[in-house]
């Protein structure tokens with residue numbers, strides 16, 4: 749009996765050292781394996797592709813992406829691709845999260861609206877950079893997931909609401925910036941209204957069956973200017989039952 753326990757202990761010890769349980773494993777320099785992967789992600793996928801704002805890079809180094817994905821995806825949390833988060837939805841590729849964050853030029857006193865909380869990860873990155881984040885998610889279990897994950901990761905400046913984000917979050921408007929993480933055929937007018945003058949919105953625009961454009965919207969003295977930044981592929985922006993379409 750005793751010998752079995754000793755053998756199990758030995759195997760667990762070897763497993764930790766050998767990196768079979770990477771979340772718990774430590775590298776030689778004492779750095780967490782996940783942290784090491786995260787730093788590599790920022791250097792190789794994000795900085796290497798031209799995202800350069802130092803605060804954004806630091807936020808990407810700090811936000812622990814592996815805390816926001818389902819258990820089955822943890823080994824891939826720092827891979828260069830979107831990952832499934834259940835309910836047919838995905839957490840965006842890290843580079844796209846960083847790029848969208850950089851494009852809104854986040855400043856510490858900002859109040860930011862996100863549409864499409866999903867895993868909660870983009871909200872976490874924003875929460876590293878601005879005072880308040882308001883995020884709306886249409887799928888109830890995902891809204892719950894995002895809220896729980898953000899709380900578990902210690903973010904206290906993010907509010908999550910389950911609703912159709914087409915209507916924004918009027919009670920907390922206006923926002924310094926808006927980040928939309930699902931693709932819409934057109935920019936929802938309520939989101940434009942809830943954007944402050946001088947504010948920026950980043951939004952994937954296009955049909956669900958084609959490549960969409962990541963569009964940067966700037967509002968200046970009530971006038972909008974839009975710029976296509978990059979072809980992208982996002983999950984579709986869906987509508988609540990009240991809108992009659994899904």
Ligand code: SAH
Pocket residue numbers: 837838839840863864865866867868869870871884885886887890911912913914929930983984985986987988
């Ligand atoms: N920002 C997320 C990405 C999630 S994918 C992350 O970091 O993980 C996009 C999300 O938008 C999905 O969870 C989807 O359910 C949500 N979504 C789609 N249409 C929506 C709508 N009308 N209102 C709010 N959320 C919506």
